[in-house]
Amino acid sequence: MAGQALQRGKPRLASVNSAQVQTKPETEDEIDLVALLRTLWRGKWLIMLCAVAAMTAGVYYATQVAVPKYSASTSVALQVQAPQMVDLDSVMSGVSTDDASMNTEVEVIRSRGLLEKLVAELDLLQDPEFNIELRPDDGLSLGSLLAPVLGREETVLPAAETQKAALIDTVDRLRETLGASVQRDTFILNISATTEDPRKSARVANTLAELYIEDQIAVKFEGTENAVTWLSERVTALEEELRQKEDQIARLRSESELVSPEALEGLNRQAKDVRDRLSELEDQAARDVARLQELRAAFEASDFGTLGRLANDGTLRQLVTRLEDGESGAGELVERRAETVIARAESDLERTRSQVTALETSLGRLQSQIEAQGEELAQLQQLEREAQATQTLYETFLARLKETTVQRGMHQADARVLSIATPGEKVEPRTARIGALALVLGLMAGAGIVLLREATHSGFRTSEDLEGQTGETVLGQIPKMPIRKRGQLIPYLNDKPTSAAAEAIRNLRTSVLLSKIDAAPQVILSTSSVPGEGKTTTAISLAHNLAGLGKSVLLIEGDIRRRTLNEYFEKGAKAGLLSVLTDKVAIEEAVIRQENYPVDVLMGEKSTVNAADLFSSEAFKTFVERMRTRYDYIVIDTPPVLVVPDTRIIAALADAIIYTVRWDHTPRAQVSEGLKQFRTVGAEVTGLALSQIDPKGMKRYGYGGRHGAYASYGQGYYDA
Incomplete structure (x- = not known):
């Protein structure tokens, strides 16, 4: 029934594994936090060791290697928009209240010019802390190590350039400390x-504050001097x-006639009077012309009465009356008088015209004089305005010059020292912080190592993992036996029949015998992927356990290339497998049996014949069939399947194949490849044996509470 269960379990396991493989891509991106925490817990001692080592290194560095640093601080209070002793805001004002101005003062304190003064004041060029040229050469600098490789020669600079470069480097290092x-x-x-010195820190801070205040005064003094020079x-x-x-105004007044607005106004009034008189005379001249024309018309018409009336001449009217009365000689008198009247009218017209011409000439002269004096007056007024403006500027700048001159020597800084620095307090290295940080880094490094080790691990630690990976049944889990030499194996099996290892071999025996439904396997093959996985120990132990059932057992050393069985037994064989196959000796003469090991052992024998050819021979097949009739069980210890093909050849004659996998050691790829090798020849592996299990390791990995002999509840059933 148990065998049927085992047989039925294999395909079910394979199907489960196939289902796992099919569903793996859907969950491969998920992180199992429980498994992750379990992994970290298993590596807790390594993590703690890394943390303690890192913290120890950090504390050692902080206390023994690192150079202590001391910090000192001085406070400077700024006078915001401080009033001047003389109102001279345009020359020098206080510090503004905006953030930009405050930040500007911070940069002024850290400026290169001020720091160069500090270097000179404290002679920091002679201080090795700031001038690295004064530090002793340890000969391990990167430049000195690479110089021979790169073939570069050290360049020697002139003394002035060397001093300048040293000053630049010193200021840079000083700035880093401020x-x-x-x-x-x-x-x-x-x-x-x-x-590195508490007093030096205080001295540097106080000196820098003093230089900053002196620099403020110097800047103001320089500004005042520049203002005085410019104003002067x-x-x-x-x-x-x-x-x-x-001088231009005086010269213009002297070269011109009396030039004034009043005189120009008088000329304008005079010109107006002339224009008015001229207009009257022109009207008079027009009237005189009309009167003269009328008089001439009346004279030509001999209308002396009208002529007398127009001329308003009494004499002519009397002569006209006498002419009308018929007085003789009156006509001639009338004509002569009429001519006289016309001549007088013409004389009046000429006189009026002469007056008009004279007035026009006088008006033109006045107009020219008004224009000339207007231009000169405008020029004079322009010069007077410019002179007045210049006079105002001159008086203003003269007043500023006097104020600025008085300001000399009366400057005050916009800042004052509020509190001076005292010898500095230690700020570096902070041992507690470095230790805590190193502890955290150690924990992270330890966790990283544990996770990396877990990620790169390819061995098997549990039977479930082994079955899930291979799809094969795990027939037994064999703990690591407390022996140091191979010769101690058989005494241990005899002396500790109830030990955990012995019980594990019994479990393996039971699983192997029940693996076949019809009949128990008679020829049992023991193999592994590579050497050192415990296949020989499994074969010897299984043969010993089968003999304990009162059965006859033959142990054959199939690994004739290495022949390691002689290291497990006290007495060697006189002949071996090759001698039996060639009929040189009988099987009874070739096998050995020790008193403490009730199994017939047929050891390997050195041969020039290839081992694979030997096991493929009909002689070997006939030998195995003959041994089936003489022994109840035959256990064959074969070579690793990945090393030589011998095992696959022998597998064709075996009833059961036990594939040994070393716990937490054999890579998964090797196990998969080894099982694949058996499938290529049509051989079915009966089951796997997880060997050399370390109980302490199982507990360390968190599996000790779930796996039988390695769990706490199983300790009472087994001898140590």
Whole structure:
């Protein structure tokens, strides 16, 4: 029944494994957190060892290797928009309140110019902490090691360039040790220095604060001097410009007639009067012309009455009356008087015209004079305005110059030292922090090693894993026996018949005998993938256990290439397998039997014949069939299947094949390839034996509580 169960279990196992393989791609991206934690727990001692080692190294570095650093800090309070003793905002003002200005002051403190002054003040070029050229050469620098390889020669720089390069490097290293920051919601700057000497740190911080304040005063003084120089130049230039404009005004007044707005206004009034008089005279001239034309018309018409009336001449009217009265000689008198009247009218017209011409000439002269004096007045007014503007600028700059001159020597810094630095406190290395960080890194490294070891591990630790990977039944799980030499195996089996290993061999025996439904296997083959997996130990132990049933057992050494059985037994054989196959000796003479090992042992024998050819011979087949009639069970210890083909040849004559897999050692690929080798020749492996199991290792990997003899509940059933 048990055999039927085992036989029925194999295909079911194969189907389960096939199902696992089919569903694997669907879950391959998932992470089994429980398995991950289990793996970490199994490697807890390694993780703890790595953590302790890393923490020890970190503490050693912090206390013995690392150079201690000490930090000191001084506080500087800024006076925001401080009032000047003289109102001179345009020349120098206080620090602004915006963040940009505060951050600018921080950069000023860390500026190269100020740090160069600090280097000179404290003579830091002679300090090896900042000037690495003064440090002793340990001869292990990267440049010195690569120089011979690269074939480079050291370049010798001139003294001035060397000094300049040393200053640049010193300032760079000094800047790395300095810190400047603004206290939140205040106008206070904190200046810190971190060096290898607590007093040096305080000295550097205090000196830098003093240099910063002195630099502020120097900047203001320089600004004042520049302002004085510039204002002096501007005042001198404005004074000369003002003098030139005043000379131009005086020269224009002296070269021109009386030029003033009032005089120009008088000329304009005079010109208006002339224009009015001219207009009257022109009207008068027009009237005189019309009157003269009327008089001439009346004269030509001999209408002396009308002529007298038009001329309003009383004498002519009297002569006309006398002419009308018929006085003799009156006509001639009338004509002469009429001519006289016309001549007088013509004379009046000429006089009026002369006056018009004279007034026109006078008006033209006045117009020219008005235009000339208007231009000169405009030019004079322009010069006066420019002179006035220059005068205003001159007075303003002169006043600024006097104020700036008074400001000399009265400058105050926009900052003051609020608290000086005291000898610094140790800030590096922080032993506790380094130790804690090293501990965390050690834990991470240990966990990484454990996970890497688990990821790269390819052996089998449980029968379930072995069955799931191969699809074959695990017939037995054999613990590692507490022996150091191969010769101690048989005494151990005799002395510890109830040990865990002995019971495991009995379980293996039972599984093998029940593996066939019709009849128990008689020829049992023991093999493995590669040497050193315990197949020979399994074969010897199984033969010993079968003999314990009162059966006759023959153990054949099929691994005739290595021949290791003589290391397990006290007395050697006089003849071996080859001698029996060639009928040189009888089987009774070739086998050996020890008192403490109730099994006939037929050892291998050195031969020039190829082992594979030997086992393929009809002689070997006939020998195995003959031994079936003489012994109840025949156990054959064969070579590893991946090394030589002998095992696959012998497998054709075997009833059962036990494939031994070393616990936590044999790679999965080798086991799969070994089983594949059997399938290629049509040989069916009866089952697997997981050998050399380490109980402590099982517990370490977290499997000790679930696997029979290696569980805590099984300790009472077995001898140690």
